[in-house]
Amino acid sequence: MLTKAEKTKQFILETAAPLYNMKGISGVNIDDVLAETKLTKGCLYGHFENKDDLTAQVVDLMLKKVSDRMSLAVLNAKTTRAKIFAFLDFYKDPINTYVSGGCPIFNTAVEVDDNYPLIKQKVAAIFRLGQEGLTTILKEGIDNGEYSSELEPAVFAFKLVAATEGGIVMCRTMNTMKPMQSLIKNLKAELDRYAQ
Numbered sequence: 001m002l003t004k005a006e007k008t009k010q011f012i013l014e015t016a017a018p019l020y021n022m023k024g025i026s027g028v029n030i031d032d033v034l035a036e037t038k039l040t041k042g043c044l045y046g047h048f049e050n051k052d053d054l055t056a057q058v059v060d061l062m063l064k065k066v067s068d069r070m071s072l073a074v075l076n077a078k079t080t081r082a083k084i085f086a087f088l089d090f091y092k093d094p095i096n097t098y099v100s101g102g103c104p105i106f107n108t109a110v111e112v113d114d115n116y117p118l119i120k121q122k123v124a125a126i127f128r129l130g131q132e133g134l135t136t137i138l139k140e141g142i143d144n145g146e147y148s149s150e151l152e153p154a155v156f157a158f159k160l161v162a163a164t165e166g167g168i169v170m171c172r173t174m175n176t177m178k179p180m181q182s183l184i185k186n187l188k189a190e191l192d193r194y195a196q
Contacts, residue, residue, distance in 0.1 A: 009047040012037055012054075013061045020058045022101035024111045025119070030054075059119050062104035063126050069098055074133070080141030084160070084191055087134065088184045091164040094171040102172050106165045131157045151194040163187060 002010065016033045023032070030051055034044060048054040070090050077083040097103055105126055112120040131154070138153035164187075167180045 005047070008039075008043070012039065012044065012047060013058055016054065016058045017062050017065075017104075018100040020055070021062060021099050021104045021107055024107065025055055025059075025116060026111065028055075055116075056119065056122075059104075059108055059122060062099055062108070063122060066098055066104055067126055067129070070130075071133075074137070080137055080144070080146045081191070081195070083137050084134070084141075085188055087160065088164065088187055091168060092181065092184055093177055094168040094180045095175065095177050097168070103165060103168045106168060127161065131161055134160055145196055147191075147194045148196055151191075156191070160187060 012033065015037045016028070019028050019032055019036060030041065030044065033054070034041060037044070044054070048057065070087065073086045073090050074083045077086045091103075094102070101107065105123060108119065109123045109127070112123060134157035135153045138147070138151060138156055141147040142149055142151060142153065163183060164180075167183045171177055171180045
């Protein structure tokens, strides 16, 4: 059971996450967070050292939420095919994403590229973890005979992540989910060409 202080801190993080995801790290200021939470500066700074501390913890929360939810969808599937399809289906609606404002992994990655090296490392770790997880799943699919050894797990895993993350940005920019649906269908068909 969370203490009152822990609940308040969690409330701040949960409330700030969509702000950060929509406005970006440099676009959010402490006053935005205070306005949304309706808390005082003293209360906020009782839980976070400064904006950098708040930012790092908000980013951690957003990345964890997305990766946990995606992992749950993938791990509940039984076959390699079902796991990869679950990963793709996680991205099927790029307009209404799990955290308001689009994919926090991509949004954060774009902003931190040159400006926030510590947060860039966090995002890079999530990208690596995702690709390694997909690579492992695809290797298992080859090992258990679901897929041909012609499938290159690491290359295909990179393609899956790059295509879906790029698809989210493009679809959100054009305000349509139709291209993403076509992309997912195409990626599934490409994977099925390696089926044995």
